[in-house]
Amino acid sequence: MKAVFEYWPVLAQGLWVTIWVAVCIILGALPGAVVLAALRLSETRAIRVASMLLIELIRAPSAVVLLFWAFYALPLLPGMPRLSPLVAAILVLTLDGAAYGAEIVRAGIEAVHRGQTDACHALGVSKIQSFRKVVLPQALSQIVPGFGSLARSMIKWTAIVSFIGVQDVLYVANYVRGQTFDTLTVFCFLGAIYWILTALCGLTFRALEQLLPLNRALRAARASAHAPEIEVLTGAAQ
């Protein structure tokens, strides 16, 4: 335990980097996923195919390989900048998250029943408005939980940034272990940290789900389905 207390300032700094990277890549992946999904659902075949290839290209290699590529190989190409470790890490993980997220968004949108857009069309509602007001709000009830578990994974992905020297909590913990040789304590601490971070993330997304319009509607329906039972019970008691 001494190791953790003694080195707390360093560990806290590493923890701060981990949180910061995680928040950046999760928030960055969200709009990226929406854009990629929109391209993926484009009415133009060429755009559909190109975006599908791009998504596969990003998802195919392990994230570490992609990270090494962006950090070590990219600057060797003519006209390409040398990225700082932090920027390279955030860039790669955001892209990776966007590629996985795109499939979640796409599946969520496609799961909305065709009859919904038919109804919008019959009411004269434009495609954009029907997406904004009818399709997306319903799709979110699928997308948000899916994105929640992706976000939890993305928190764990951040650990690979230490490979290119970003001083996240894993990097710092390894350093502390080297200094103190208190391997057990340090790694238990590390495990607890990731557990707390992913749990907090899960709770956040759970809370977010409660706010979605379709979930609210389902809650209302469940509540009213129970209401008659209560009436029957009180009726029987009288």
Place this chain on the structure above:
Amino acid sequence: MLNASDTPRSDPFSAAAAATSNATGAHGSDSELQQALWAIEFQKVSKSFGAHQVLVDLDLQVRPGEKVTLIGPSGSGKTTVLRLAMTLGKPTGGDIRIFGESILFEATGKPISAGQETRIRRRCGMVFQQFNLFPHLTVLQNLILAPTTVLRQSREQAEVSALEYLRMVDLQDKALSYPSQLSGGQQQRIAIARALVMKPEILLLDEITSALDPELAGEVLDVVRGVAQQSNVSLLIVTHEMRFAREVSDRIAVFDRGRIIEEGPPDKIFGQPDSERTRSFLQSVLNH
């Protein structure tokens, strides 16, 4: 037959020219003027899904204010007719006109622009077999979505008119409920109200009671009877409720395999149909 569906582009051109000469009064007889003013007019419409030809050179007209019912075996193409009229699909051949305006081609014969199509489409409304209410919105929100986004009414204005229509379908007390809290019959009545708040001149009803238990179908049909009597909206109805069809329709068209095999006033179709196939279809439905 094949030729007609192969050369759809040349048809509307001449049809448009004919309509213009009508309007200028070149041969301005009443019947010709009336023809340009059909509420719905299908001209030699064909529709295929892949190799499967669903509609074959279909001609069908509905006068303004007329109530026309399509009956016929399932799979004969009735839904396809309504969906094409609602621009929820494009025919493979022929032309469709709403109040004399093609929903497919400009007067020059070019495909119609999206803006034009939207403008003409707003004169039609449709109610679906599966209701298709928006489950994430309350009843009131379902009713004001289109008025506020399409007609740009203020929320207050849209709500006042929505409540009027809710009263009409006798569901004013459900304004704040969600669709999933309502019975199927109530949901379908809401769907009718949702279509009516847009004040369509044409209303397309596709088997609106087929998904309902028989005891709930009655309340939905009552609403449609009311609409048919109290407004001069043109109705194009697909239904298997023969008694209802007989009561509410000015004219019945019997469909079979993508063609109209017989049409006429309800008393004729139900009383002494010409076609043997009409007779056997009616028998199969009535014995059901």
